[in-house]
Amino acid sequence: MSVATLIERKVSEAVPVAHLALENESHKHSVPPNSETHFKLVLVSDAFDGMLPVRRHQMLYKVLADELAGPVHALALHTYTVAEWQAKGGEVSESPDCLGGSKHDPEFKA
Template sequence: MSIMNRLREKLMVEFDPTRLDVVNESELHAGHRNSPGTGESHFRILIVSAAFAGKSRVQRHRLVNDLLRDELRGGIHALALATVAPGEAIPPGFSGQG
């Protein structure tokens, strides 16, 4: 299973999101220093879930990072996160994906 599919599956199961965008941006970083060149090293994730309601941005990111610990240790070089509760605004840079 690809890293992107593992990310999507874990996030769906754990957070039951109303919206989940997992975008592979690795091609934008090909040849950059420290990029592993695997084609699955840089991701941008937007997740909208009731699980984030009442939690700070730091708490939300910790929940996601803890869930994806193995993937982060095993090849993901960069992960941009937008963790949003229903009814909150989608941050700029994440709204046009899906």
């Protein structure tokens, strides 16, 4: 099972979903082709009503703890209630391209 499929399944089982969009953004980073290491998750759920964004993220970090401890290097979370999503017009901005910073780059200094 792909990492993306596993993320979608775990989130859908843990949270009542009004809208879920998962994008593999690994191609924007310095990783081998076909990697599943960098994702953007847009999740709309009534379960987020009355919940601060940090609590929403903590909930998802707990659900995806195994993936975040293993194959997933980065997970951009965009979490909304149904009302917030409707107010945004169902739009989320594009993620920026990676600017480098790999420890393997000669200009990187730890």
